[in-house]
Amino acid sequence: MDARLARALWCLYAAAFAALLLAFPASAAASPSPDSPRVLVVEFDNDVNPVTQDYLEDEMHRAERDGFSAVVIEMDTPGGLGSSMREIVKTMLALKVPVVVYVAPPGSSADSAGAVIGQAADVLAMAPQTNIGSSTPISATGGDLGKDLRKKVINDAAAYIAELAREHGRNADAAEAMVRDAANFGAREALAKGVIDVMAPTVPALLEKIDGTKVVPKGIVLHTAGAQVERVEMGFWKRALDVLIDPNIIALMLSLGLVGILVELWNPGLILPGTVGVISLLVGLYGLQVLPVSAAGVLLMLFAAGLFVAEAFIVSHGALALAGAVTFVIGALMLFDPAGDAYQVSVWTAIAIAGTLALLLGFALSRVVKARRNPVEVGVGQMVGGEAVVRRDGWVSVGGELWRARSADGGVLVPGEHVTVEAVEDDLGLVVGSPHPTERA
Structure with a gap:
């Protein structure tokens, strides 16, 4: 009996060990390779301002620090502050990891400052049914600038966006028209005119399309096909600051x-x-x-x-x-x-x-x-001018409280008489005088 039990246990251990050996290669093959590409998708559906600038810059630096193959900014913005826009552009240009700006999902837009940020991207992509442009500078009240100032500001903005487009191999004239003529392009027109690099319906489709692309001017070849995608959005604290x-x-x-x-x-x-x-x-x-x-x-x-x-x-x-x-x-x-x-x-x-x-x-x-500014209406001073009832000679009742008192003329206080409080002495004794008006009445 013991021998049969020992053989059964041995067979059970052997079967379990064999199953473990068979399962290990399979699980190892199923787990992703540490060398497989990783892409960080940063959701950006807000104005361009110092708070959102900080959010974007932090995530782009994290992508570079953590070894991501690329960072995708999924953009939907009406624009915002020019100062924040330029700081974001500087960070994108200095970043070693490729930056992809993707105007998505359908129905989104990259207007004004968003269009300029898009031209600074290593790859500029759009989803169908999106648009980009309308980057003409306007005054603080939303109107046109004065003649001389308008010429100066528009020339600066036009040269800025055109240079970004030219350096990234895009249509500089069309990009400049976004500033000078407030031009705005739908996704298909933007692709046909060379304003953008690619059109894709989803992030996975975008990563497949741009795989193998050599980005200009960084000279990096993208490896994004089948990449692991990590998606991040602006946290509660940043959104709270954005509201404030x-x-x-x-x-x-x-x-x-x-x-x-x-x-x-x-x-x-x-x-x-x-x-x-x-x-x-x-x-x-x-x-x-x-x-x-x-x-x-x-x-x-x-x-x-x-x-x-x-x-x-x-x-x-x-x-x-x-x-x-x-x-x-x-x-x-x-x-x-x-x-x-x-x-x-x-x-x-x-x-x-x-x-x-x-x-x-x-x-x-x-x-x-x-x-x-009114006199104090609390404490013993409130009793002056009020009514007191004599209880016995030397004592009167005021508001249900018994107070030591003397007559102002030195006379005798008659019990039951209603008198007027004329003063409060330092020792908290009362000086009473003539009958109170209520008694005279």
């Missing part, structure tokens, strides 16, 4: 900061208004630090705040509050002029905030100041 640099949010945060701090100053001990005010002010200042601002706009906003505060001290019957509201609206509309038309405070938002501040700071704070 909205000009309307910045104006609102600065207003809340002003209100909260003033309420705390006039009502010491109310921790919540001051805390909310400081946090709101810091959030607003962050936005001012990130976006380019107009000095004139900042000065007008500060002057508006001064007018609102002055309303609480000077009786102007609302004139200072009204002047502050008008100044605030003008300052808010001018505040982000250097950032361009995509970063402007809405007129209705500015009016709504200014109106609220005028009502709150012009009326509520003036009421607070008036209340603070």
Whole structure:
């Protein structure tokens, strides 16, 4: 019995060992080779601004640092700040890993600054039913620039985008037309005119098409067929920061900061208004630090705040509050002029905030100041002029409390008599006098 059991166990161990040997090569063959290409796909569906610039640059540097074969920026953008655009372009040109800009998914566009970034890519691709272009510089208010300034700015932008296209083997004239004539091309037209390099419906199809391509001017041959794709999108924190640099949010945060701090100053001990005010002010200042601002706009906003505060001290019957509201609206509309038309405070938002501040700071704070100037209405001083009832000679009742008292004329206090409190002595004794009006009545 023991011998048969031993043989059975031996056969079981042998079978398990054989199965392990057979399975090992299979699993090893199924696992990806460490030398197989890897591609990082960076989703970019936002404006071009300092926050999204930081996001793109971080991911591109990660692709270079971690040895990816290429980085694909999947783009859908209306454009944005020229300063951030140029920093992104500089990073792309200096990067050792190939950069592919892919305008996708269908329905997306790469407009304005996005088109310029696309021309800086080693490979520029588009999905069907997408478009690219409209890169003509405009003024901060969305209108045309002055004649001399327009000529200078457009010539600079046209030369910039044309040089990027030319160095990457694309149609420089068509790229220049995006600036001079605000030209915009659909995917098929862009491919036919040589504005882009390839059209593909999906990322895997794109990687198959560009495999073996030698990118210019880096001189690197792409190996992307069958690549492992790692996709990344902007995280919660970056998206939160992107929301906080909205000009309307910045104006609102600065207003809340002003209100909260003033309420705390006039009502010491109310921790919540001051805390909310400081946090709101810091959030607003962050936005001012990130976006380019107009000095004139900042000065007008500060002057508006001064007018609102002055309303609480000077009786102007609302004139200072009204002047502050008008100044605030003008300052808010001018505040982000250097950032361009995509970063402007809405007129209705500015009016709504200014109106609220005028009502709150012009009326509520003036009421607070008036209340603070009134005599103290708490403590023993409140009893002067009030009614007292004599309980016995030398003692009176005030508000249900028994107080030691003496008559102002030195007379005897008659129990049950209603008298008037004339003074409170230092030892908290009361001086009472003539009968209270209620008794005389």
